[in-house]
Amino acid sequence: MINKIAASAAAALAGVRDGATVLLGGFGGAGMPDELIDALIEHGARDLVIVSNNAGNGETGIAALLKAGRVRKIVCSFPRQADSHHFDSLYRAGKLELELVPQGNLAERVRAAGAGVGAFYTPTGYGTDLAKGKEVREIGGRMYVLEYPIHGDLALVKAERGDRWGNLTYRKAARNFGPIMASAARCTVAQVYETVELGGLDPEIIVTPGIFVTHVVPVPRSGAREAA
Amino acid sequence: MSIQRRTRDQIAARVARDIPEGAYVNLGIGLPTLVANHLPRDREIFLHSENGILGMGPAPAKGEEDWDLINAGKQPVTLLPGGAFFHHADSFAMMRGGHLDICVLGAFQVAVNGDLANWHTGAPDAIPAVGGAMDLAVGAKRTFVMMEHLTKSGESKLVERCTYPLTGVGCVKMVYTDLATIEVTPQGLVALDWADGLDFDELVRLSGVPLRRA
Numbered sequence: 237m238i239n240k241i242a243a244s245a246a247a248a249l250a251g252v253r254d255g256a257t258v259l260l261g262g263f264g265g266a267g268m269p270d271e272l273i274d275a276l277i278e279h280g281a282r283d284l285v286i287v288s289n290n291a292g293n294g295e296t297g298i299a300a301l302l303k304a305g306r307v308r309k310i311v312c313s314f315p316r317q318a319d320s321h322h323f324d325s326l327y328r329a330g331k332l333e334l335e336l337v338p339q340g341n342l343a344e345r346v347r348a349a350g351a352g353v354g355a356f357y358t359p360t361g362y363g364t365d366l367a368k369g370k371e372v373r374e375i376g377g378r379m380y381v382l383e384y385p386i387h388g389d390l391a392l393v394k395a396e397r398g399d400r401w402g403n404l405t406y407r408k409a410a411r412n413f414g415p416i417m418a419s420a421a422r423c424t425v426a427q428v429y430e431t432v433e434l435g436g437l438d439p440e441i442i443v444t445p446g447i448f449v450t451h452v453v454p455v456p457r458s459g460a461r462e463a464a
Numbered sequence: 465m466s467i468q469r470r471t472r473d474q475i476a477a478r479v480a481r482d483i484p485e486g487a488y489v490n491l492g493i494g495l496p497t498l499v500a501n502h503l504p505r506d507r508e509i510f511l512h513s514e515n516g517i518l519g520m521g522p523a524p525a526k527g528e529e530d531w532d533l534i535n536a537g538k539q540p541v542t543l544l545p546g547g548a549f550f551h552h553a554d555s556f557a558m559m560r561g562g563h564l565d566i567c568v569l570g571a572f573q574v575a576v577n578g579d580l581a582n583w584h585t586g587a588p589d590a591i592p593a594v595g596g597a598m599d600l601a602v603g604a605k606r607t608f609v610m611m612e613h614l615t616k617s618g619e620s621k622l623v624e625r626c627t628y629p630l631t632g633v634g635c636v637k638m639v640y641t642d643l644a645t646i647e648v649t650p651q652g653l654v655a656l657d658w659a660d661g662l663d664f665d666e667l668v669r670l671s672g673v674p675l676r677r678a
Contacts (some may be wrong), residue, residue: 263515263552264538265531316593317538324591336592339514340556340599347553360560360599363633365584408549410532412515415551443551
């Protein structure tokens with residue numbers, strides 16, 4: 237019997253190695269897999285490359301991972317936030333490498349990795365500093381920049397419900413990067429608030445089919461989360 | 465009569481006038497979010513949020529916030545009946561694929577050819593952050609800019625060539641400021657209307673770039 241529901245977050249993350257590229261779902265706090273990130277900190281892996289939209293805020297999630305000194309490089313679109321102080325100080329001290337990627341290119345590079353696309357041409361960023369040194373091509377009278385996929389060794393995503401085959405549904409705008417990141421890593425771990433029996437998720441509304449998911453980790457629903 | 469600079473809300477209302485019934489619109493973070501408060505109630509307009517929302521509604525009542533339902537600025541919002549959620553690759557396909565009719569962005573500078581600079585001052589100690597600005601700038605059918613006409617030190621943000629790092633090349637179609645509404649055309653900048661108490665020659669002088677009357 238296939239059962240992807242893990243005994244614990246620690247068990248799901250046991251195979252993570254130092255230097256791993258980790259795709260983290262979430263946009264600000266929405267969809268951020270905080271409990272899995274806590275388990276990753278507990279696991280102790282270091283020299284991580286983090287791929288996520290933001291670079292953490294406050295003291296939890298990515299900020300906690302940065303504070304623990306586990307991150308070598310961050311690939312993101314929008315690191316600067318009112319309370320991104322852990323990122324800010326590490327970056328200014330030269331202790332953290334930053335690859336800044338326009339948000340749509342970030343999403344498409346992750347999607348391309350999951351879809352087996354070798355590279356793609358995008359109009360986004362053409363003529364800007366973020367396309368410097370990249371191959372460009374005119375297609376149909378418009379200029380495009382060549383961008384390569386971003387593969388993860390690990391993806392951590394936050395979903396709402398899951399079953400033992402790894403099928404997932406999300407909640408509202410907490411979906412954001414979750415489905416594409418789930419598809420783009422060799423090992424994908426999803427935290428869920430509720431596990432259901434097979435057949436308990438309407439197949440018409442499953443957003444991430446279980447083929448993209450390695451482990452499902454049930455986590456308790458905490459109280460109302462503070463503002464991101 | 466002294467110059468009656470348009471307030472932020474008046475600029476937002478001026479932008480809103482140019483958004484037609486049925487338009488799919490993305491409002492950038494900061495100043496452009498004000499436009500939502502001024503959309504005419506007799507028009508159905510679809511607001512898109514980059515983090516996977518179409519049919520975004522206004523802020524919730526206090527105590528009703530749902531932190532799984534936020535906008536690009538990470539503030540709580542609501543979903544209108546008929547609204548939809550989708551993942552990030554679909555959300556940016558809506559931009560890059562040319563499905564959005566209008567995006568409204570803030571700016572540091574706009575050049576006479578429509579080049580936009582709005583993501584980075586280039587200062588050595590500044591932390592760069594681009595978000596969805598580059599995707600919006602080149603993806604929407606029409607890119608509107610909403611900004612103060614002058615910097616704090618009185619320099620025009622309309623320029624011959626952007627000195628700040630570019631967000632997009634030749635992408636801006638309209639500029640709405642506290643002093644004027646300006647269209648970017650292949651023949652240069654055209655002033656459509658300007659603040660009360662400001663005469664056209666003074667507008668040209670303050671702008672520091674060639675301007676024509678509509």
